Amino acid sequence: MITDPLLKVENVSKRFELRKGTSITAVEDISFDVAKGTICVLLGPSGSGKSTILRMVAGLETQTTGDIYLNRTSIDGPGRNRGMVFQAYTSFDWLSVRRNVEFGMKINGVAQRERSERATHFIELVGLSKFIDAYPSQLSGGMRQRVAIARTLANAPDILLMDEPFGALDAETRWQMQELMIDIAEASGTTMIIVTHDIEEAIFLADKIVFLSSHPGRIKEEIIPDFKSAGRLKNKEDLLALPGYGELERKIMRLMREEGHKS
Amino acid sequence: MGGKRWFEVRSPVSPRRAILSSVGIWVAFFAVWIIASSAGWVNPLLVPTPAKVFQATYTLFAEQGFSTDVLISIGRVLASFALACMVAVPLGVAMGAFPAIDAIFAPFVSAWRYLPAPSFIPILLMWFGTGEAPKLALLFLGVIFFLITLIADHTKEVRKELIETALTLGANRTVTVFGVILPAVLPNIVIAMRQMLAMSWTYLVIAEIVASTTGIGAMMMRARRFLHTDEILAGIIVIGVLGLVFDVLFGVLHRRLFPYLERQR
Known part of the structure; x- marks a missing residue:
C-alpha cells in the first residue's frame, strides 16, 4: 500500500522582485516530498535557497509558481500545523x-x-x-x-520546520542538540524538515537529504543515507564509525565543491 | 598606583575612584563658586554665594509657600505628559506594527518634529487664553512628536523572527500585536518615556517664564523683577532636583516592571 506523503512540494519556484524590472530567482522548479514520521534535510551551499523553501512551507513566503500540500491541503499562509524553529x-x-x-x-x-x-x-x-x-x-x-x-x-504541529537551528551554537552544544533531535524523533514520531549547510549534521539527522545547487536553487540530488541500515543512531560517534559514512561525506563534499566553483 | 598609569584607554575605574571623582568635580565647582562670590571677583548681587542660595531655597519653601508653585509645576508636567503618552503609545506601536499606518502618519509626525514647540506660544495664548490650557498644550506639543517617533522606531526594531514565531504558532493579528510586539517593545517604551519626561521639564520652564503667574518658572520671573538672584538660582536647583527625582523613579519603575531583563547571566 502506498500512502500519500505528509508534505508534497510540487514544481515550486520563487522569484524576488528587486528594483523596477529586475528580479532574482531564488529557487526554481523544486519538487520533493516528506513522508510522515521522517526527517528530511535540505542541504546545500549558501545561495541555494534552502531557507526560502522552508519559509514557503511555513507560509512565511509565497511561492511564485507551484504548489505545496500538507495532508493534501494546499498551504495558504502560516499556521499552527507547521511549527518553525529559527x-x-x-x-x-x-x-x-x-x-x-x-x-x-x-x-x-x-x-x-x-x-x-x-x-x-x-x-x-x-x-x-x-x-x-x-x-x-x-x-x-x-x-x-x-x-x-x-x-x-x-x-x-503536523511537521516541525527548522532553519539552521543550531547554527549559532558552539560545537559541543551543537552535537548534543543533534542527538536531542534524534531522541525527539524517536520518542514522538515527529516529521521534520531541517535546513543546514553542515554536512555531518545532515548525514546524522537525515532519513533523506535533498541536496540543492545554487543560483538559482535547484534540486541536484536526493540522497538516502541507507548505510544507516539499522535505523537512526543515538550517538554521533557511532555514525562516524559506521562503514559508508566517510564515503557519503566525501560525495557530498564533492557536490558542495562543484557548486562552489560554479559561482 | 602600582605600575599602572593613572589613566588608560578604556580601562575600568575602581568604584572607590569613581566616587572620589564624582564628589571631586562637585567640590571643585562649589569651591570656585564660593571663592568667586566671597572674594568679590563677581558682583554679589548677580552671583550670590551658595549659602545664600540655600538660605533662599529654605525661605521659599518655609515662608513663601513655594511648595504650591512646585506642586503646580509637577501637576502640569504629569498631566501633559500623561496626555502625550495616551496618544503616543497606541499610535507609535500601531505605526511600528503596521506599515500602512506608518505610511499615513510618519510623514506628518516627522515634519512636526522640526517645528520648535515654543514658536507656538503666541498662537496658543490666543487660542487658549491664559489658563492652564496653553501651558499644557505647549508641553504636549513639545514631547508628543518625538515620543511617537521613538516608540514607532522601537516597535519597528522588534525582531522579525519573534513575529514569525508567533505566526507559525497560530497567532492572529491581535495576538501578534498584543501578545508579542507590545510586550517585546514595552521596556523600550518606558525608556523613551523617561527620556521625554526630562524634555517636558524644559518646556515647563519656558511655558511658565513666558506666560504664567504660578509655578516654578513664574516664581523665577518674579524674583528677577526684585533682583533676587538667589531665588532664581534656587528655582533652577529645584527644577534640577525634580528632574533627577523623576528620572530615578522611572529607573526604579523600569526595574520593577521588567525584572526579567535584570537577571542577565
Missing part, C-alpha cells in the same frame, strides 16, 4: 520557560490544565525541567533553542 533566538523574554512553552497552546485555546501538563512534558523532553520557572535571559543559547523546540512541539 536560527536566531526567539524566546519571548518576558515569559518564563513554562509560559513560553504554553504560548502556542494558550492562543489556540487549549485548556489550562492540559496546557500545563503538555508544557511540563515537553520541557522534560528537552531536558529543561530544572529551569521551568526561569526567564530566557538566564539561559544559555543552547537552552534557549531547547525552549523554542519545546514550544513548537507542545503546539502539536
Whole structure:
C-alpha cells in the first residue's frame, strides 16, 4: 500500500522582485516530498535557497509558481500545523520557560490544565525541567533553542520546520542538540524538515537529504543515507564509525565543491 | 598606583575612584563658586554665594509657600505628559506594527518634529487664553512628536523572527500585536518615556517664564523683577532636583516592571 506523503512540494519556484524590472530567482522548479514520521534535510551551499523553501512551507513566503500540500491541503499562509524553529533566538523574554512553552497552546485555546501538563512534558523532553520557572535571559543559547523546540512541539504541529537551528551554537552544544533531535524523533514520531549547510549534521539527522545547487536553487540530488541500515543512531560517534559514512561525506563534499566553483 | 598609569584607554575605574571623582568635580565647582562670590571677583548681587542660595531655597519653601508653585509645576508636567503618552503609545506601536499606518502618519509626525514647540506660544495664548490650557498644550506639543517617533522606531526594531514565531504558532493579528510586539517593545517604551519626561521639564520652564503667574518658572520671573538672584538660582536647583527625582523613579519603575531583563547571566 502506498500512502500519500505528509508534505508534497510540487514544481515550486520563487522569484524576488528587486528594483523596477529586475528580479532574482531564488529557487526554481523544486519538487520533493516528506513522508510522515521522517526527517528530511535540505542541504546545500549558501545561495541555494534552502531557507526560502522552508519559509514557503511555513507560509512565511509565497511561492511564485507551484504548489505545496500538507495532508493534501494546499498551504495558504502560516499556521499552527507547521511549527518553525529559527536560527536566531526567539524566546519571548518576558515569559518564563513554562509560559513560553504554553504560548502556542494558550492562543489556540487549549485548556489550562492540559496546557500545563503538555508544557511540563515537553520541557522534560528537552531536558529543561530544572529551569521551568526561569526567564530566557538566564539561559544559555543552547537552552534557549531547547525552549523554542519545546514550544513548537507542545503546539502539536503536523511537521516541525527548522532553519539552521543550531547554527549559532558552539560545537559541543551543537552535537548534543543533534542527538536531542534524534531522541525527539524517536520518542514522538515527529516529521521534520531541517535546513543546514553542515554536512555531518545532515548525514546524522537525515532519513533523506535533498541536496540543492545554487543560483538559482535547484534540486541536484536526493540522497538516502541507507548505510544507516539499522535505523537512526543515538550517538554521533557511532555514525562516524559506521562503514559508508566517510564515503557519503566525501560525495557530498564533492557536490558542495562543484557548486562552489560554479559561482 | 602600582605600575599602572593613572589613566588608560578604556580601562575600568575602581568604584572607590569613581566616587572620589564624582564628589571631586562637585567640590571643585562649589569651591570656585564660593571663592568667586566671597572674594568679590563677581558682583554679589548677580552671583550670590551658595549659602545664600540655600538660605533662599529654605525661605521659599518655609515662608513663601513655594511648595504650591512646585506642586503646580509637577501637576502640569504629569498631566501633559500623561496626555502625550495616551496618544503616543497606541499610535507609535500601531505605526511600528503596521506599515500602512506608518505610511499615513510618519510623514506628518516627522515634519512636526522640526517645528520648535515654543514658536507656538503666541498662537496658543490666543487660542487658549491664559489658563492652564496653553501651558499644557505647549508641553504636549513639545514631547508628543518625538515620543511617537521613538516608540514607532522601537516597535519597528522588534525582531522579525519573534513575529514569525508567533505566526507559525497560530497567532492572529491581535495576538501578534498584543501578545508579542507590545510586550517585546514595552521596556523600550518606558525608556523613551523617561527620556521625554526630562524634555517636558524644559518646556515647563519656558511655558511658565513666558506666560504664567504660578509655578516654578513664574516664581523665577518674579524674583528677577526684585533682583533676587538667589531665588532664581534656587528655582533652577529645584527644577534640577525634580528632574533627577523623576528620572530615578522611572529607573526604579523600569526595574520593577521588567525584572526579567535584570537577571542577565
